[in-house]
Amino acid sequence: MNSINNTIDILRRRIPLMICLLIGISSTSIASEIADEKLTREEAIELISEVKHDLNLGKDCELEFVIDDEGNVKPSPIKIIKIYDKDNELLLEAPIHTVEQMSNKELRRLVNSSDFLIASYNTFYYRLDL
Known part of the structure; x- marks a missing residue:
């Protein structure tokens, strides 16, 4: 027992x-x-064009502006995402102004497939090996 x-x-x-x-x-x-998960060059180019279209990066869009102490008007993105290729050529520069833009599915996939390099003053740098 x-x-x-x-x-x-x-x-x-x-x-x-x-x-x-x-x-x-x-x-x-x-x-x-x-x-x-790695992207092919074609998938990356397609995702970049979709992100540019979704975030209206090629067009003029309404931005929020901040006036600093000296009276200068400056746009205020929450953060800026820059993605470079292995030859250090800029593939995408995406200023993020709203929370909805940060949750963009294609942008998340690009960032997740990229290697984080450095962050400086709300600018985040990534490298995408294609």
């Missing part, structure tokens, strides 16, 4: 550990599949 209770106690301690181990392994395998 005593050995049966010991076995039950051991199982009660080990089953949660086994469940956590299985969850960790499955999470790692799913995360590695997403992180390894």
